[in-house]
Amino acid sequence: MTETIDLRLFATLQKFTPENSDAFVIMPNATIREVLEQIGVPVEKAKLIFVNGLKKDLDVKLGGGERVGIFPPVGGG
Amino acid sequence: MKDKLFKRLEEVSTEKQFPDGTAYAGISMANTNALAREFKMPARKIDISALAGDIVPERYARNMKSFSALDQKTLLKSRVTVVGTGGLGGTVSETLARIGVGTLTLIDGDFFEESNLNRQLFSTEPLINHSKAAAAEDRIRSVNATVEVTHHACNLDDSNALELISGSDVTADCLDNLPTRFTLQTASKTARIPMVSAAVGGQSGHLTAIFPDDSGLELIFGDPKEAASLKGAEQTLGNLPYTVTTVAALECAEIVKILLHKDSTLRNRLLIIDLNDYTFETLRLN
Structure with a gap:
């Protein structure tokens, strides 16, 4: 069965949003790092990674069905 | 002096109404400033004393349906x-x-x-x-x-x-x-x-x-x-x-x-x- 995630990219990373980002197809047991490499997001920009509302790191494995958010921190005031 | 201030606050307060029709005792900015001069206290402390007596400084009246008098007093402090x-x-x-x-x-x-x-x-x-x-x-x-x-x-x-x-x-x-x-x-x-x-x-x-x-x-x-x-x-x-x-x-x-x-x-x-x-x-x- 094909596994998908709901992938949301914010701020400067929004331009990397793939088609069907709300049902983005992942490889079995893909990590966040692999997903980002697949869509061309520079991993050093992905400082804030959230899976189902919890902060995670690049190497967390995805099983499908997760809501994934990638946010580059902003620093302006 | 505290009793005297509370007495003066009651004297200068007026009955007001919130937009929903409920009544409250209010004090205007002018009266806060007058009492500050009279008691040689910062206006902020006059407003704190007013709230302690459930008198609402008019400038905070629209805060009061969300805040209690105690909340507003805490903010002022x-x-x-x-x-x-x-x-x-x-x-x-x-x-x-x-x-x-x-x-x-x-x-x-x-x-x-x-x-x-x-x-x-x-x-x-x-x-x-x-x-x-x-x-x-x-x-x-x-x-x-x-x-x-x-x-x-x-x-x-x-x-x-x-x-x-x-x-x-x-x-x-x-x-x-x-x-x-x-x-x-x-x-x-x-x-x-x-x-x-x-x-x-x-x-x-x-x-x-x-x-x-x-x-x-x-x-x-x-x-x-x-x-x-x-x-x-x-x-x-x-x-x-x-x-x-x-x-x-x-x-x-x-x-x-x-x-x-x-x-x-x-x-x-x-x-x-x-x-x-x-x-x-x-x-x-x-």
Whole structure:
């Protein structure tokens, strides 16, 4: 069965949003790092990674069905 | 003297009505100022005594369906240090003055530039090249002269941070650079003061509350040494006025919650907003 995630990219990373980002197809047991490499997001920009509302790191494995958010921190005031 | 003040407060208070028709005893700004002169006390302390007797200073009347008299009194007795009085800090300090936070310390070593005019509340054409902190103090005095406000036209650094934030109930991080955010965090933790930290870039922003024993900014920006060289996304995205104002308003909501010891703060949580698609998400950081 094909596994998908709901992938949301914010701020400067929004331009990397793939088609069907709300049902983005992942490889079995893909990590966040692999997903980002697949869509061309520079991993050093992905400082804030959230899976189902919890902060995670690049190497967390995805099983499908997760809501994934990638946010580059902003620093302006 | 206390009894005499309460007696005078009762004499000068008048019956008023909230928009929903319920009655309350109110005191006008003119009468607060007259009693301040009569009793040789700061106007802020007259308003605190009024609230202790359930007399509402008219300037706070529209707060009162959301706040109790005790809440409003607590705000009037509170001190907040706002670090950075540009985009976020302009709106934050004005909002805190209007809602009735009694003592404000405003810190900013910058001067207004033309490129600030799109979003920084206190920047006006005549004030280009003027101190942002001095402009902030002037504005606060004209909005709410009962606020005890001081400004410091200098940048926060390791040598002055502890002294500048001393005595605060909350520090407000409205800065525009990561090294100084970490400096403020270190000082706030040392002084055991909760800090509310907000940041913006383009249509995005984020906001959190950091208590003295929390991990704090490292959870958002990573290691402070590496973060010092990190360019925030705002360098690419610029800063839009409605994003700044929205995040500044949220920062004030959080500051007031902490001052009033309310639940559901953003401690160990990060509120992320993206106005591009109206995303508002609150995420667990730990």
